Amino acid sequence: MTAQRPVAWHVGRQGEVAGGMTQVVNGYLSWPFEFFELRVIRSRDGSRGPRAWWLFLRACLAVLTLSEPRRNIVIVHLSQGGSFLREGLLLWLARRRGFGTVAHLHGSSFVAFAQRRPGLVRWVLSAATRVLVLSEATRAAVSKLVPACRVQLVPNAVPPGAERPKEKLVVFGGGVTRRKGVDVLVDAWRQVGGNRGWQLVVAGPVVDADVVPESLPDALFPGATPHAELMALLERSSIAVLPSRDEAMPMFILEAMARSNCVISTDVGSISFVLREGRGVVLPAGDSAALAAALRRAMDDAAWRAAVAQTGRVAFDGEFSAKAVYPRVEEIWRKVLAHPAPQGEPSKLQRGT
Numbered sequence: 001m002t003a004q005r006p007v008a009w010h011v012g013r014q015g016e017v018a019g020g021m022t023q024v025v026n027g028y029l030s031w032p033f034e035f036f037e038l039r040v041i042r043s044r045d046g047s048r049g050p051r052a053w054w055l056f057l058r059a060c061l062a063v064l065t066l067s068e069p070r071r072n073i074v075i076v077h078l079s080q081g082g083s084f085l086r087e088g089l090l091l092w093l094a095r096r097r098g099f100g101t102v103a104h105l106h107g108s109s110f111v112a113f114a115q116r117r118p119g120l121v122r123w124v125l126s127a128a129t130r131v132l133v134l135s136e137a138t139r140a141a142v143s144k145l146v147p148a149c150r151v152q153l154v155p156n157a158v159p160p161g162a163e164r165p166k167e168k169l170v171v172f173g174g175g176v177t178r179r180k181g182v183d184v185l186v187d188a189w190r191q192v193g194g195n196r197g198w199q200l201v202v203a204g205p206v207v208d209a210d211v212v213p214e215s216l217p218d219a220l221f222p223g224a225t226p227h228a229e230l231m232a233l234l235e236r237s238s239i240a241v242l243p244s245r246d247e248a249m250p251m252f253i254l255e256a257m258a259r260s261n262c263v264i265s266t267d268v269g270s271i272s273f274v275l276r277e278g279r280g281v282v283l284p285a286g287d288s289a290a291l292a293a294a295l296r297r298a299m300d301d302a303a304w305r306a307a308v309a310q311t312g313r314v315a316f317d318g319e320f321s322a323k324a325v326y327p328r329v330e331e332i333w334r335k336v337l338a339h340p341a342p343q344g345e346p347s348k349l350q351r352g353t
Contacts, residue, residue: 041059100337105132114141128146173225182208200216235259253280260310263308280312
C-alpha cells in the first residue's frame, strides 16, 4: 500500500474570487505536486460583514482541528491591511499548535505597509518557519524585521496557455481602477487614434467608475470577467497592457507572457525585473504619451511585436512557468515539514513533546 503523502494546507482564497492571490492558490491546486497533497482552508472570499467573520471563524476551527504536525504544514497567504492581521492570527494559531508554517506574502503595497506597521509585521512573521516574497524590495523590507535566512524570493507562476491564432486585440486584465492605470490607458488609446483594425478590451470589475469613458472608439469594457474567459482573451490577443501605478508581481503579466503576448507595462514593483532584456516594454507609470507610443509601435510593427512576445515566452518557460517554479516551492515545503520551527526556536518535535 502506498504511504499517504503529507498535506500542504493553503489558507486564503480560491475559485472565482477577484485578485492575483486567488489565482496563485488556484495555480497551486491545479498542479500535480510530487510529494504533497494540497488542500485549502478558505479564510475569505471577498465578502464583508457577518459572512467574512463566519469564514474567519470557520478557518480558525479548521486549524484548531488539524492534527499530526509531522504530516501537515500550513501555508498562509497574506497581503497588507486588515487581512494581514486576520490571516496573521491563523498563522500564529498554526505555529502555536506545532505545525511548520509558511507566510506567503502578496500585495502591491506591502513594503510601505511594513514600513508603517513594523511591529505588527514583525509579530506576525515571527510565527513563520519560512516567508516567501515576490520582489527584492519586499525581501529587503521583511529581512529587517525577521531573520533574513527565513525569507526567500519565489516568483509567482502560472500554467501555460493553449496555442491559438493571434488577432488584432489589445487586452487589459484587472480591476478597473486608477491604481491599475486605466485612466492612463484610456488617454493613451485616444492618442493612438485610428483603430488600424485593432480593438482594446479592458476586462475586470469596475471599481473607479469615473475612469470608464462614456465612449471610446474600438474599445470594450465588459466588466468582471471569469478567469477562464480572460485567459482565452490572452490566447487570442497579440498585446497585453497593464499601466499600473502600484504593483508587486502581477499575475496578469505572467499569464500574458505564457500566452505569447507582447507585454506593455510600467516600472513598478517587480515588473521591470520580469520584463527585463527585451521580454516586454516597461514605461514610467502615469505617462500616457509614452504608453501611446508603445502601443503604436506594437500595433504597427508586426516583426518587432512578435520578437518581444517570443522573448517573453522563452523567459516565462525558463523562470516563471509552473514547471520551473513549483518544484522550488515544494522543496521549501519539504524543509518546513522536516524542521518546522523558525530558526533559533526549538520545535515541539525536537523537544520531544
